[in-house]
Amino acid sequence: MSLETQIKDKALALRFDLVGITTADPPARIAFYRRWIAGGCHGGMAYLARNIERRADPAVLVPGAKSIIVVGCNYHTTLLRPGPLQGRIARYALGEDYHDVMQRKLDALVAAIRELAPQAQACVYVDTGAVLERELAQRAGLGWIGKNTMLFNNRFGQWLLLGEILLDLPLQHDPPETRDRCGSCTRCIAACPTRAIVAPYQLDARRCISYLTIELKGAIPVELRPLVGNRIFGCDDCLEVCPWNRFAQQAREAAFAPRRDLTEPGLVELLEELLAMDEVAFRRRFAGSPLLRAKRRGLLRNVCVALGNARDSRAVPVLTRALADSEPLVREHAAWALERIATQDGKRNAARSPKGDQDE
Ligand code: B12
Ligand code: SF4
Ligand code: SF4
Structure with a gap:
């Protein structure tokens, strides 16, 4: 052989x-x-x-x-199909x-x-x-x-x-795969929430949610925050829509089986839990998981953005507590989320008020 x-x-x-x-x-x-x-x-x-x-x-x-x-x-x-107050992890x-x-x-x-x-x-x-x-x-x-x-x-x-x-061994090499298998399909480009695929085969990482929620250390640009939706770590949208995934098979590698605590995490509960942790507790909680890369403050930042996007007033108490977090990054994103929820409530009230006035 x-x-x-x-x-x-x-x-x-x-x-x-x-x-x-x-x-x-x-x-x-x-x-x-x-x-x-x-x-x-x-x-x-x-x-x-x-x-x-x-x-x-x-x-x-x-x-x-x-x-x-x-x-x-x-x-x-x-x-996974998370509900509105649940986060999505790649x-x-x-x-x-x-x-x-x-x-x-x-x-x-x-x-x-x-x-x-x-x-x-x-x-x-x-x-x-x-x-x-x-x-x-x-x-x-x-x-x-x-x-x-x-x-x-x-x-x-x-x-x-x-x-x-x-x-350094000279080995017989395999033939390269050179065929174009996309043809006229552009599903992935259309599916990208932030238009990060700026042209076929060209991705501007600065707009990619994977970059914004994992690699970016500072604030997520305000204009992109609403587009991040409930993605709290990475993004799979341009992968999910690819028609070639009809051939996908379940992973053989048991280590890739989803951790129960990471599948569809409740955003309010997760924010509460993260706020109560310091960096050491965070590292213990997510030991062995890729989520460690975001660090406590990065994951908190992402959860705040997702809660702002959920626009659900049940998140107000915990986001208010996040305003007192030791990390300025977390405080700023919590304030943004609260503002976004308040704007939504303001809009709802404005929409209701004419009818309310008539009723009175
Ligand atoms: C930086 C990086 C990122 C950045 C930038 C991604 C990007 N597309 O460049 C960010 C943080 C956004 C990112 C996101 C993700 N990443 Co990443 N990332 C990398 C990393 C470290 C370097 C990639 C790089 O060099 N980018 C620069 C660009 C210019 O290079 P490129 O993407 O390889 O682009 C090539 C093509 O565009 C091609 N090309 C150009 N013109 C044309 C024209 C034609 C016709 C063709 C065919 C090709 C072609 O040439 C380029 C150079 O070879 C690699 C690991 C590595 N060392 O390679 C992992 C890697 C690419 N990531 C990976 C994964 C899994 C992801 C995510 C799915 C994670 C997630 N779910 O959130 C997303 C997917 C986003 C996406 N659509 O790419 C896997 C991808 C595996 C795969 N099957 O391709 C890698 C290989 C890591 C690994 N070891 O498995 N990633
Ligand atoms: S990973 Fe998400 S944000 Fe990044 S290019 Fe794909 S769809 Fe767009
Ligand atoms: S969705 Fe898949 S087949 Fe279609 S253009 Fe994108 S990568 Fe190619």
Whole structure:
């Protein structure tokens, strides 16, 4: 059996759903990436503007790199339909943090490769490295890139997470996936609540709810807050509408099963709970979850925005308590939410008053 086949068999045995091999050649679309950064589309994610020369050439990242093994993990779980006073969390964040899950499995794959080729130098990446993961995955034949910039395929739809091993072993590589599978479809562009997909294959992260609720450290721009709706961590709207998701299958990886406490959390209860916590308690409460990334103040900020958007007066007492939080970020978003609820009440009263006047 060839080395490539043995590596792939091992990857599948480790419950990766997809595996492919590509060269360590520079990514063809690095010019697009440079323009994206130059246009400021990365917003406050300053790390994306650093180390561009590494993204431009995997052999700079790992000297002597010859091959890249790309793996994909299906994380699809049952669709949730939260009610008006419930928050929505992106599917990828409902279970255990995929960085930990995939890192563990990739480390095991590296150990298996070293049994086959003891001299191999290897480096593992999941999300945070200076690697253009989607382009590499497309090149390794895992799937194609859609107009919403997601890598997807006809076995799992869009619910795939990616990881890579850069290796100094010369391996036989797989044919790239070059077909255009979107055709005239534009569903994802139309579905985006904030119009963050500014053109096919171009996403302005500064408008993306995933960025606003996870990566952004400061205040959510006021004009975008109403569009965030009840999304309190990430967004899946442009993924959910993709017709290729008819092929989606339930995740095999048990670690991606949704935590009970994260499925459709009650917003009022969550705000109460978060307000009572300090950062240490927050870290304990969300240990192992991607939600840790938002930190206590970021998640509180998001819950305040969602409650403002729910425009339900039952949230007024807890939002009023949030006005006294130690974090200015939380206080400001709580004030915005209260104002939004009050405006709604004002409008309701104004609408009712003429009839009320007649009745009197
Ligand atoms: C920064 C980042 C974000 C940013 C910016 C997203 C973006 N689209 O650029 C924000 C915070 C908004 C974000 C959101 C999400 N992210 Co993110 N993110 C990243 C990260 C770290 C870098 C992406 C990047 O370099 N962007 C810059 C742009 C220019 O690069 P690109 O998106 O790869 O774009 C390529 C295409 O547009 C293509 N292209 C350009 N023109 C053309 C033309 C044609 C015809 C074609 C085919 C392609 C094409 O070339 C570009 C360069 O190769 C990657 C991990 C990594 N290291 O790659 C994860 C990653 C992309 N994210 C991931 C996920 C899961 C998400 C979310 C679904 C999470 C959520 N539910 O909230 C959303 C999805 C939003 C979306 N529609 O992209 C996964 C995606 C897996 C997949 N199947 O594609 C990744 C790969 C992480 C991982 N290891 O699994 N993310
Ligand atoms: S994740 Fe949400 S906000 Fe971001 S591009 Fe997709 S639909 Fe738009
Ligand atoms: S929704 Fe349509 S345009 Fe968007 S990625 Fe899916 S097939 Fe492509």
